[in-house]
Amino acid sequence: MTSSDKDYFVVRQKQIERKKRILTVVSVVSFFGSMVMGAVPAIQRAIQSPPPVTTATTVSAESTLQEQAKGYELVLQREPNNQAALEKLSLLRVQMKDFKGATDILEKLVKLHPDRQDYKVVLEDMKKQQQGK
Incomplete structure (x- = not known):
C-alpha cells in the first residue's frame, strides 16, 4: 500500500467516526425530545385539572x-x-x-x-x- 492509500483510509475512517458521533448525538437528542414531548402534556393535565372528588x-x-x-x-x-x-x-x-x-x-x-x-x-x-x- 502506498502512502496515498493509507491517507485515504485514515481520512475515510475519520469521516465514518464523525458520522457515527453525529448520528449518536441526533439519536440521543431525539430520544430525550420524545420523552419530554410525552411527559409535558401529562404534567400540564395533572396541574390544570386536579383529580375529581368522586x-x-x-x-x-x-x-x-x-x-x-x-x-x-x-x-x-x-x-x-x-x-x-x-x-x-x-x-x-x-x-x-x-x-x-x-x-x-x-x-x-x-x-x-x-x-x-x-x-x-x-x-x-x-x-x-x-x-x-
Whole structure:
C-alpha cells in the first residue's frame, strides 16, 4: 500500500467516526425530545385539572355510617337500654344529619340516666338547633 492509500483510509475512517458521533448525538437528542414531548402534556393535565372528588368516597362514607347504625340498632333490639349502643347511635345519627333520630335517642338516654348532666346538655343543644332551623 502506498502512502496515498493509507491517507485515504485514515481520512475515510475519520469521516465514518464523525458520522457515527453525529448520528449518536441526533439519536440521543431525539430520544430525550420524545420523552419530554410525552411527559409535558401529562404534567400540564395533572396541574390544570386536579383529580375529581368522586362521589364514591362520599357515598361510601355514608354507607359506612349507615352500616354502623344498623349494627347498633341490632344491639338495641336485643338490649334496648344498652347505654353504649345508644350513645354511639346518637352520635352516628348526628353525623348522618338525622337530628330528629338523635334527639329521640338522647331523650331515651336522659330518661334512663337522669343523673347524667352531659346527656341533658346535649339534648338541649339539639333541641335548640332544631328550633333554629
